[in-house]
Amino acid sequence: MLNANQHRVQRLGQRRGVFSRLDANILELDPIAMQKRVALNKSPIFMALPHPRIKDIVKWTLQHDHTLPDPYSPTEVKHISFIRGATDIDIMVDILSESKTIAIDMEFDNQYSYYGLTCYIKISTKNHDFVVDAIPLFNIIPERLSNIFLNENVLKIVFGTQDLLAFQRDFNLRLFPVVDFQNVYKMFNSLSQEPGLKEVVKDFLGTDITRLIIYIIDR
Numbered sequence: 001m002l003n004a005n006q007h008r009v010q011r012l013g014q015r016r017g018v019f020s021r022l023d024a025n026i027l028e029l030d031p032i033a034m035q036k037r038v039a040l041n042k043s044p045i046f047m048a049l050p051h052p053r054i055k056d057i058v059k060w061t062l063q064h065d066h067t068l069p070d071p072y073s074p075t076e077v078k079h080i081s082f083i084r085g086a087t088d089i090d091i092m093v094d095i096l097s098e099s100k101t102i103a104i105d106m107e108f109d110n111q112y113s114y115y116g117l118t119c120y121i122k123i124s125t126k127n128h129d130f131v132v133d134a135i136p137l138f139n140i141i142p143e144r145l146s147n148i149f150l151n152e153n154v155l156k157i158v159f160g161t162q163d164l165l166a167f168q169r170d171f172n173l174r175l176f177p178v179v180d181f182q183n184v185y186k187m188f189n190s191l192s193q194e195p196g197l198k199e200v201v202k203d204f205l206g207t208d209i210t211r212l213i214i215y216i217i218d219r
Contacts, residue, residue: 032139040115053176083132099125103157
């Protein structure tokens with residue numbers, strides 16, 4: 001029988017096994033990313049810089065095209081691309097620029113820093129899923145993604161404000177226009193606390209998010 005501490009070590013090992021890429025030698029990581037990690041550890045506060053489209057934010061309204069029902073099924077097979085180089089990013093941006101709406105999520109790693117730093121950026125359209133390996137691309141992400149993130153013809157959907165703050169902190173990037181679906185769901189359902197993604201998926205799709213993920217993988 002394993003005691004509590006042994007169970008904890010075992011779980012930690014399993015988690016690191018999933019993200020073994022993050023256990024690489026520190027010298028293999030992008031120098032710019034490493035400098036950012038050091039700077040984060042030394043920063044007592046993170047300054048909020050002005051949004052470059054602040055005047056447009058005040059005037060922006062949700063367009064009719066963004067509210068039209070979409071016959072697309074979330075279990076439909078999509079194109080999944082792993083973005084690991086500059087050419088990959090350029091191809092991805094071209095595809096994203098043709099979309100009316102994209103969804104954005106991020107994952108963080110604190111293997112070499114107290115504060116978690118962006119390690120993966122996930123961006124989805126109706127037909128494509130992109131997984132951006134941010135560690136080797138850290139120094140080119142701001143330039144390559146700034147245009148699409150500020151493109152007023154592409155609505156950005158996020159779930160929670162953590163990703164917005166991370167983009168600002170790690171890459172000095174802003175999003176416009178952007179809708180926080182977590183906040184929208186909370187407001188329209190008069191909730192006192194922020195809902196979890198599992199709760200929202202259950203409400204809209206009538207299924208557990210774990211079963212949905214397994215179904216998609218099995219396809």
